[in-house]
Amino acid sequence: MANIKIHKNKLVLLLCFFSSTAISGEAVKLNLKGKISQKCSIYHMSDLIDLSRRETKTVAFKFYCNSPFDISVTSQNGGLKNGNYLVRYHYALDIPKAGISIHGDSEKSVMNAKIVNVEKIPFDSRGEIKVSLMDQLEISGHYQEILRINLYPKRFL
Numbered sequence: 001m002a003n004i005k006i007h008k009n010k011l012v013l014l015l016c017f018f019s020s021t022a023i024s025g026e027a028v029k030l031n032l033k034g035k036i037s038q039k040c041s042i043y044h045m046s047d048l049i050d051l052s053r054r055e056t057k058t059v060a061f062k063f064y065c066n067s068p069f070d071i072s073v074t075s076q077n078g079g080l081k082n083g084n085y086l087v088r089y090h091y092a093l094d095i096p097k098a099g100i101s102i103h104g105d106s107e108k109s110v111m112n113a114k115i116v117n118v119e120k121i122p123f124d125s126r127g128e129i130k131v132s133l134m135d136q137l138e139i140s141g142h143y144q145e146i147l148r149i150n151l152y153p154k155r156f157l
Contacts (some may be wrong), residue, residue: 095127
C-alpha cells in the first residue's frame with residue numbers, strides 16, 4: 001500500500017511539472033526557408049530572319065522571367081553587312097505583358113544600347129520582334145548581322 005502512495009505522489013508531481021511548462025508560455029520557433037533561382041529567357045524563337053525580299057519580318061517568341069530585369073537590344077555591325085557595304089534596318093521589340101516596347105535602328109544600336117528597366121515580373125509571356133530595312137539591298141552577295149537581345153535579371157528582395 002505504501003508503494004501505491006509513493007507512485008501516486010510521483011504521478012501528481014509529474015503532472016504538475018508538465019502543467020507548469022505549458023503555462024510558462026514557451027514557444028517553439030521553426031525556421032522556414034526556400035530558394036528559387038532567377039531565370040530570364042527567350043525561347044521558341046527562330047534565330048534567322050531573311051530580309052532578301054525587302055519586306056518587314058515579324059518573329060514571335062515566348063518569354064519567361066521570374067524577377068525584375070533589365071533588357072537592351074544591340075546591333076553588332078550597325079546594319080546588314082556585305083564587305084564594306086552596310087544596309088541599315090529598323091527594329092521593334094514588344095513584350096506587352098512586361099510593358100516592353102523598344103524601337104530603334106541598327107546604326108544607333110551599335111554603341112548606344114538603351115537599357116530598359118522592367119520592375120514588373122511577367123513570368124510566362126509572349127513577344128515579337130519586327131525588322132524592316134531602311135536602305136535597299138543593291139549589291140549582290142551575302143549580308144550578315146547579329147541583333148542581340150540582352151537580358152539582365154535583377155535580385156528581388
